[in-house]
Amino acid sequence: MLNLNKKHRYLLGCSYGPDSMALFAMLKNEGYIFEVAHVNYNLRKESTLEEENLKAYCANEKVEFHHLKVLEPFKGKNIEKACRDIRYTFFKKIIKKRQLDGLLVGHHQDDLIETYLMQIRRRNLVTYFGIREKTIINNIRVIRPLLTFSKEELVEYCHAHNVPYAIDKSNLTEQYLRNRIRHQIVAQLTPQQREKYLTEIRDKNQNLEAMFAKIKREKYETNKAILRLKEDEFLYALVFKGRKLKPDFKLSKKQGLEVRKIPASKKANVAV
Known part of the structure; x- marks a missing residue:
């Protein structure tokens, strides 16, 4: 077992x-x-x-x-x-x-x-x-x-x-988000719905693995090289580089897109 x-x-x-x-x-x-x-x-x-x-x-x-x-x-x-x-x-x-x-x-x-x-x-x-x-x-x-x-x-x-x-x-309390998800969603799933989520998770992880392999293989070491990436690849390149420096590094999509705007901005990046 x-x-x-x-x-x-x-x-x-x-x-x-x-x-x-x-x-x-x-x-x-x-x-x-x-x-x-x-x-x-x-x-x-x-x-x-x-x-x-x-x-x-x-x-x-x-x-x-x-x-x-x-x-x-x-x-x-x-x-x-x-x-x-x-x-x-x-x-x-x-x-x-x-x-x-x-x-x-x-x-x-x-x-x-x-x-x-x-x-x-x-x-x-x-x-x-x-x-x-x-x-x-x-x-x-x-x-x-x-x-x-x-x-x-x-x-x-x-x-x-x-x-x-x-x-x-x-x-048992539904005060916290995880508990609400646990009781209101996960506990109510049918076997078919469970399998759908598990398949979705497997597929997304395979896509992530392929993306990280590409980022690692191409060695996007300069800012210009990273900026040439597609949006999703750019965002995950930031995460990949961030995790090298700090294992628990977190970045939202919104934050990542703000970072991408910085090189194109004519304003001084005083807040960065």
């Missing part, structure tokens, strides 16, 4: 939600060697109980358990980014100390489609649509083995194999 290397030793980032717990059970049932890492952000009253339940489950399954409890408040911070930074710093420390071969996370097909729909709505120029199966984050190898599974399939797997899990109630 999982396409992983059984000679490798992995770290599973586990929230105790149905996605990561289904992955826990699959890894165990299929004989993979792995350890578990859990971060308690102390943002919900249920979080301590969930941490204790996961610790007990790991002990019962004879799986090494690593945990971090965040005590410092998140006041005045982007909580989502702060949590992400904390957990990946923690994961990296464990992987290095335990000499593990990579991090496994429970992103699934619904997450992939949600991410794609958010990318389309935000109109930022991206270097990949949806979510990559394998990537590098914070200098650690990250693998997402569940991208072919829907959320519903993972919940069903937990029920069929008596796997415990908890639901983060903050994911």
